[in-house]
Each structure stands twice: as C-alpha cells, then as structure tokens.
Amino acid sequence: MQNEIIYMDNAATTRVDPAVVEAMLPFFTEKYAVASSQFSHSPGIEVREALDAARVTIAQALGAAKPEEVIFTSGETESNNWALKGMARAFRGKKNHLIISKIESRSVLDTAQALEKEGVRVTYLDVDGEGFVDLDQLRESITDDTFLVSIQHANEEVGTIQDIDAIAAIVKERGVAFHTDASHTFTKVPLNLAETPADLVTITAHLIHGPKGIGALYVREGTPIAKWMHGGFMEFNMRGGVENVPGAVGFAKAVEMTSATQVEYISSLRDRLIDGLLARIPKTELNGPRYRRLPGNVNVSFHYAEGESTLLHLDMMGIAVVTGSACFSRSLEPSYVLMAMGKTHELAHGSIRYSLSRYNTVEEVDRVIEATAEVIETLRRISPLGKDEK
Amino acid sequence: MPIPYSEKVIEHFKNPRNVGRLEDYDAKATEGSPACGDMVTLYLKVDEETKTIKDIKFESYGCASNIATGSIITELAKGKTLDEARKISWKAAAEELGGLPAVKVHCSVLAVDTLRAAIRNYEEKHGLVEDREPTTVEVVEKRLRHVMNPLTGLDIVKTHVVKKTDVNNGVITVWVDLSRDHQFANNIEQEIRERLEPLWDVAEVRVIFNDDEEE
Numbered sequence: 001m002q003n004e005i006i007y008m009d010n011a012a013t014t015r016v017d018p019a020v021v022e023a024m025l026p027f028f029t030e031k032y033a034v035a036s037s038q039f040s041h042s043p044g045i046e047v048r049e050a051l052d053a054a055r056v057t058i059a060q061a062l063g064a065a066k067p068e069e070v071i072f073t074s075g076e077t078e079s080n081n082w083a084l085k086g087m088a089r090a091f092r093g094k095k096n097h098l099i100i101s102k103i104e105s106r107s108v109l110d111t112a113q114a115l116e117k118e119g120v121r122v123t124y125l126d127v128d129g130e131g132f133v134d135l136d137q138l139r140e141s142i143t144d145d146t147f148l149v150s151i152q153h154a155n156e157e158v159g160t161i162q163d164i165d166a167i168a169a170i171v172k173e174r175g176v177a178f179h180t181d182a183s184h185t186f187t188k189v190p191l192n193l194a195e196t197p198a199d200l201v202t203i204t205a206h207l208i209h210g211p212k213g214i215g216a217l218y219v220r221e222g223t224p225i226a227k228w229m230h231g232g233f234m235e236f237n238m239r240g241g242v243e244n245v246p247g248a249v250g251f252a253k254a255v256e257m258t259s260a261t262q263v264e265y266i267s268s269l270r271d272r273l274i275d276g277l278l279a280r281i282p283k284t285e286l287n288g289p290r291y292r293r294l295p296g297n298v299n300v301s302f303h304y305a306e307g308e309s310t311l312l313h314l315d316m317m318g319i320a321v322v323t324g325s326a327c328f329s330r331s332l333e334p335s336y337v338l339m340a341m342g343k344t345h346e347l348a349h350g351s352i353r354y355s356l357s358r359y360n361t362v363e364e365v366d367r368v369i370e371a372t373a374e375v376i377e378t379l380r381r382i383s384p385l386g387k388d389e390k
Numbered sequence: 391m392p393i394p395y396s397e398k399v400i401e402h403f404k405n406p407r408n409v410g411r412l413e414d415y416d417a418k419a420t421e422g423s424p425a426c427g428d429m430v431t432l433y434l435k436v437d438e439e440t441k442t443i444k445d446i447k448f449e450s451y452g453c454a455s456n457i458a459t460g461s462i463i464t465e466l467a468k469g470k471t472l473d474e475a476r477k478i479s480w481k482a483a484a485e486e487l488g489g490l491p492a493v494k495v496h497c498s499v500l501a502v503d504t505l506r507a508a509i510r511n512y513e514e515k516h517g518l519v520e521d522r523e524p525t526t527v528e529v530v531e532k533r534l535r536h537v538m539n540p541l542t543g544l545d546i547v548k549t550h551v552v553k554k555t556d557v558n559n560g561v562i563t564v565w566v567d568l569s570r571d572h573q574f575a576n577n578i579e580q581e582i583r584e585r586l587e588p589l590w591d592v593a594e595v596r597v598i599f600n601d602d603e604e605e
Binding site: 385 | 395403404406409410425427430449454456
C-alpha cells in the first residue's frame with residue numbers, strides 16, 4: 001500500500017506491526033516443526049514451548065483462569081461458528097433455543113440462520129437507536145430451552161459497546177451459557193474474564209495489528225461445547241489439525257504491543273474526527289452512541305449525499321473508508337445494523353464509516369475532515385435534494 | 391477502486407456535464423427517491439417549432455453510475471428532437487460510457503427513465519400525445535408504481551400504501567394508507583400529483599389520507 005493512502009478501514013483489518021512480523025519469521029524457516037511432535041523430537045519441543053507461551057500471553061490478556069481455556073482457531077468467523085454450532089450440537093435433543101441480537105456480525109447471524117434450518121429456534125433481540133441491546137427483552141426471552149445467548153461485546157459498524165457485565169449477569173442468573181464476540185474490543189475495551197462470567201469469547205489477531213488467519217475461542221472450563229475439528233488431539237482435543245504456530249506467536253506479539261496509552265490516543269483521534277465532521281459539515285448525523293463507543297469507530301450519515309459516491313470520491317483522494325449504502329453492497333441492501341437501529345433507508349445510503357488505528361495521525365484526521373467536507377459539498381451541489389430547505 | 395468502473399464512467403462522475411436546474415424549463419421529471427438510494431431530476435427546454443431539446447440539465451442523488459449516466463444521457467439528448475431523444479436506450483448510454491457493471495444497471499436505468507418521463511411530460515402539456523387513451527385505474531396504478539415509499543424504498547402500490555384508486559369524469563382519487571401527520575405524507579402526495587396531473591383527460595387529483603374527511 002502506498003504511503004500517501006490514508007487508511008481508515010481498520011475495523012475491516014489492520015496493518016501488521018513490523019515487530020509482529022519479526023517475531024513470526026523464525027517459525028517459518030527455522031522453527032517449523034509440528035508443535036504436537038513434542039513427544040518425538042527436540043525441534044518439536046521448542047515449537048511447543050513457543051505455542052504454550054503465546055497461549056499464556058493471550059490467556060493473561062483475557063483474565064482467563066487457565067491457558068488451556070484459550071483454543072486457537074483461524075479467526076473470528078471460525079470461533080463464532082464453533083461457539084454456536086458446538087453448543088447447538090452439545091445440547092441437541094436437550095435444549096433447542098438460541099438468543100442473539102439483530103446486529104451481530106455476519107458470522108454469528110449466518111450461523112444462527114443455518115442452525116435455524118436445522119431446527120434450532122432463534123430469537124433475534126432488538127436494539128435501540130444507538131445499538132444497545134434491549135435487556136428487558138433479553139430477560140423475557142430466556143427460557144428453560146435456551147442453550148446459548150450470543151451477544152457481541154461491541155459492534156464494528158457503529159461502535160456500540162454493550163453493557164457486557166449486565167448482559168452476562170442476566171444470562172448466568174438463569175444458568176445459561178453466554179458467548180460474546182470480542183473481536184473488535186480485545187485489548188481495546190476492558191474485559192476481564194475473572195470478573196465477567198462469559199463462557200465463550202471470540203477474539204482475533206488481525207484487528208490488533210497481528211496476522212490474518214489466527215484467532216481464538218476462549219472456552220471457560222466446564223463449558224460443554226462439542227469438539228470442533230476432527231483429525232487429531234491438537235488444542236486439547238478440541239480442534240484437530242497442525243497448529244498455526246507462526247500465527248499464534250504473531251497474535252501474542254500483537255497483544256504485547258498494545259497499551260492503554262494507544263487506546264487513549266485512538267479515542268482522541270476518534271473524538272477529533274467526530275467533532276470535526278459534525279462541526280464542519282451541516283446536516284450530518286452520528287450513528288451509534290457518542291460515549292460507550294469503540295475507540296477507533298466513527299460512523300456518520302450525510303444527508304443528500306449518497307454513500308457510494310462519497311466513498312468513490314474519497315478513494316480517488318487516497319482515503320480508504322466504507323459505506324452502509326445499498327449501492328455499495330453486493331446484495332443492494334442497506335446496512336442491516338443501521339436498519340435494526342431504526343435509521344431510515346436514506347440515512348443508511350448516506351452513511352460512511354471511518355475506523356482508526358494507532359497508525360493514524362492527527363494530521364490525517366484533519367485532512368480527512370477537509371476532504372470529506374469538500375466531497376459532500378460537491379455531491380450536494382449536484383443533488384436534487386435539500387436545496388429548497390436552505 | 392471499490393467498484394470496477396470504466397475510465398469514462400469515472401470521468402463523468404468526477405465532472406458531470408449539464409448539472410443543475412433550468413429556471414424557465416418546459417418540462418421536468420423526477421424518478422427514484424432518497425430511500426431507494428437513487429434519484430434523478432431532469433429539466434428540459436424545448437424549441438416549440440422544431441421540437442428539439444435546446445437545453446437540458448439534471449440533478450442526481452445517487453451512486454457513481456447514476457451520476458455518470460445522467461451526465462452522458464444529457465450530452466446525448468442535447469440538440470436532438472424529442473422523438474430521437476426518446477429512443478436513447480440504457481444500452482446506448484452504457485456503451486457510450488464504456489460499459490457499466492451488471493449490478494449497477496438499476497441505478498443507471500433511472501436516468502434513462504427520467505429523460506423519457508420528462509419528454510412525456512412535455513408532450514402531455516403541449517397536447518402532443520397522439521395515442522390518447524382514456525385514463526383508467528390501470529393507467530393510474532402504473533404511474534403510481536413510480537412513486538417510492540421513502541421508508542422502504544419500494545413503490546407505494548407494491549407496499550400497499552395506496553389502498554384504492556378511482557377515476558371518474560376526469561377526477562382521480564387516490565386513497566393512501568397513511569395519516570396526514572406522517573413524516574412523508576406531503577412528500578408522497580406531491581409525488582402522486584406530479585405523476586397524475588399531466589394526464590390529458592384529468593382535471594383534478596384528490597389524495598385522501600386515513601384521517602381526511604371525505605365529502
């Protein structure tokens with residue numbers, strides 16, 4: 001990627017930290033033995049130790065009681081698939097009801113829909129105008145037949161951070177298992193599993209400047225989830241297959257490279273961007289909450305300017321963002337997250353998401369505010385809408 | 391590039407021709423709506439003698455293919471007679487633009503539809519419509535299918551916002567399943583009127599909302 005590109009799509013994926021690449025490299029060309037070969041030769045033992053160390057680092061970051069509660073997977077999609085399908089399978093013939101929210105990631109929503117076709121009953125919880133799950137509806141929805149509640153820690157599109165402790169308390173009070181997709185909050189928003197009683201937690205490396213293709217599912221000891229991948233005793237007999245050691249090492253290194261200072265820095269960039277866009281561009285609305293919002297998430301709707309056109313202009317100016325406009329999606333459907341929040345189609349069509357990382361700068365934020373103002377002005381000039389109100 | 395547009399599409403998207411409004415227009419048409427994500431308004435100035443398009447302007451709320459098609463179609467139509475302009479097809483516009491992605495067809499067809507609607511609007515106003523069919527409930531409903539429900543982006547007939555229509559002695563009555571204070575009530579009423587009032591044998595259009603008292 002060219003240096004002059006201003007990359008603000010960090011909720012899609014992030015640039016890998018060079019320190020992460022460096023930590024991974026020996027595991028391709030030198031320490032390449034299979035970790036589960038620890039019983040056969042010393043190269044295997046060395047690799048095993050690296051995998052164990054990576055697991056400890058990640059377990060500590062989660063506040064897990066034991067490293068064995070962290071099972072490496074290929075990432076968010078796999079962890080979410082396993083959490084839902086693994087629990088459905090474990091409870092088959094006993095319990096048949098799953099609860100999720102309407103704004104879960106695609107990997108939770110699609111998996112829930114696939115389970116529905118297999119006969120599982122699924123409740124989709126509503127969210128309010130800022131994307132917060134309806135806790136009363138959650139309370140009322142749990143029955144004796146419920147085997148799992150899965151609610152994301154935060155939403156990647158509009159940034160809403162759920163009150164995960166309140167949700168976990170409601171679910172655990174009824175003795176039901178609780179899964180949360182924390183892919184977008186891991187190392188950014190506090191989640192301490194010594195205190196929050198979640199049973200299953202999805203995390204992934206590539207959103208925190210780690211490599212793609214590695215993530216984990218935290219499985220609290222005693223959670224009756226079914227084995228996921230058959231074909232060996234790897235990962236505590238839960239997920240067969242040769243371990244992705246370079247990935248796990250890179251994931252752990254990425255975790256080590258994070259800090260509270262960075263989160264503060266990213267949050268300050270986010271606030272500068274939100275304030276700047278709202279002040280500089282009239283008829284602009286913030287989507288999602290102003291507070292309790294992901295550190296790097298900015299999502300705004302510009303009236304009278306369609307999102308794909310806005311995105312295309314910004315792209316030509318070297319700024320990478322995404323839109324919730326139907327015109328940008330393959331399905332030609334507007335963002336289901338904004339729709340669930342009760343936004344109009346028009347606002348969804350005009351929505352733009354900027355997602356920041358520690359590699360973004362104040363100068364970039366200021367340039368993006370100016371560039372966006374220029375683009376919106378251009379599009380509004382040619383738009384048939386909004387002129388009569390001026 | 392997020393969507394694989396041709397260079398010419400991008401060029402017209404960046405510098406659209408004939409953008410704006412005509413204050414003393416002879417005909418005007420709007421297709422689409424903000425809710426469906428694309429909307430085009432087009433203005434025509436027509437030479438009464440020769441029936442050629444002297445000036446044409448458009449405004450677009452929409453994606454790049456919508457803007458680019460509006461731009462190219464106004465270029466193609468300028469100086470042409472109404473009959474010639476009516477024959478400009480979406481295919482011709484797309485070819486002129488060096489092709490459009492298949493997924494973008496619906497956004498770009500809108501500009502072509504708008505041009506045809508504006509020509510029709512001119513002809514109706516000037517008594518040039520030869521095939522003067524009497525207006526029936528079918529004709530009314532066909533026209534109302536172009537009015538979008540801003541909440542869903544779908545037309546008001548399909549979404550049953552229109553409860554019933556009636557044509558009687560040049561008076562069209564449309565019953566709308568919304569209350570007067572609905573946020574889009576005025577918007578929808580205005581669009582209904584714009585569609586139906588130009589019909590040659592229509593003297594009056596009545597739009598009745600749920601809470602309106604009927605005479």
